[in-house]
Amino acid sequence: MLSSRTRVLAIIGDPIEHSLTPRIQNAAWRALNGDTAEEAGFVNVAFRVSSTALAGAVHGARALGLLGLMVTIPHKEAAVALCDELDESARLMGACNLLHFRADGKTIGYSTDGWAAVKSLAEEGVSVRDARVTILGGGGAARSLALTFAREGASHIVLLNRTVERAQSVADEVLLLGIETRVLPLNDDSLRQTLPNTDLLVNATSVGMHPREDESPVPPDALHSRLAVYDIVYNPLQTRLLRDARTAGAKTVDGLGMLIYTNVRAAQICAGHELSASVMREEALRALRV
Numbered sequence: 001m002l003s004s005r006t007r008v009l010a011i012i013g014d015p016i017e018h019s020l021t022p023r024i025q026n027a028a029w030r031a032l033n034g035d036t037a038e039e040a041g042f043v044n045v046a047f048r049v050s051s052t053a054l055a056g057a058v059h060g061a062r063a064l065g066l067l068g069l070m071v072t073i074p075h076k077e078a079a080v081a082l083c084d085e086l087d088e089s090a091r092l093m094g095a096c097n098l099l100h101f102r103a104d105g106k107t108i109g110y111s112t113d114g115w116a117a118v119k120s121l122a123e124e125g126v127s128v129r130d131a132r133v134t135i136l137g138g139g140g141a142a143r144s145l146a147l148t149f150a151r152e153g154a155s156h157i158v159l160l161n162r163t164v165e166r167a168q169s170v171a172d173e174v175l176l177l178g179i180e181t182r183v184l185p186l187n188d189d190s191l192r193q194t195l196p197n198t199d200l201l202v203n204a205t206s207v208g209m210h211p212r213e214d215e216s217p218v219p220p221d222a223l224h225s226r227l228a229v230y231d232i233v234y235n236p237l238q239t240r241l242l243r244d245a246r247t248a249g250a251k252t253v254d255g256l257g258m259l260i261y262t263n264v265r266a267a268q269i270c271a272g273h274e275l276s277a278s279v280m281r282e283e284a285l286r287a288l289r290v
Helices: 022-031 051-063 077-081 088-092 113-123 140-150 165-175 188-197 240-247 256-271 278-290
Strands: 007-013 042-048 066-073 098-101 107-110 132-136 156-161 180-185 200-203 229-231 251-253
Touching: 007 022, 007 051, 007 165, 007 256, 022 042, 022 188, 022 278, 051 077, 051 098, 088 107, 088 113, 088 140, 088 200, 098 256, 107 165, 107 188, 113 140, 113 229, 113 256, 132 140, 132 188, 140 165, 156 165, 156 188, 165 180, 165 256, 229 240, 251 278, 256 278
Parallel strands: 007 042, 007 066, 132 156, 132 200, 156 180, 200 229, 229 251
Antiparallel strands: 066 098, 098 107
């Protein structure tokens, strides 16, 4: 049962009610050490925190002795200013999705989305090193993945986005890391031009999420069997893009792994424990009723 010895790792965002993190992480804590997450000595809880309340929430969580905060939309960039130090990942991304409250009183910021993406791809046998990567999108997720894949040794990266100028700003950052980068408008012609020379295609747009479950950002005839297709959307788990990719004979990777491995990394950093990715996937599938 909960006690004064229970250690808390929380997730904050606005909104936050949809988050699967408490459910899947607490299932992994139970599997690690006890019948309930509380008996394991650790628990994950979610708090809805508005942008105006962010600083107070972070300072209060630290004062209350929480292990740390997992941070989601819309707070990832604003959280940077609330850290005493930034891990290299957060410095590169200019954003944090994890705050660790260290025993010495300092708050350390991390960006683990890219790490989680690389781990989930590797779990499915997909390597980023030397891969020709095409990323759809120009927002925060596309930026995080492009910079991470560049650091992981991608051969070159093509960014396709409806707003070319937004993708170009991401490409300019990637170029500083010494990786060849191109930007094209996101349309069927660009996709048909680019994908024959692509090893890994990543959807970092919202196309495929509710209410656009029946849509795909890629025409089916542009897909081919030499591709690995990674869709960071996880609800629905099997997006239209992934279904079309399987029909074309491509290897597919769903977006659930990124969610799972951000939880794995949070427990590693803040609690010093290794949580089971397989337990979290099983619990997430139950939650999604897949």
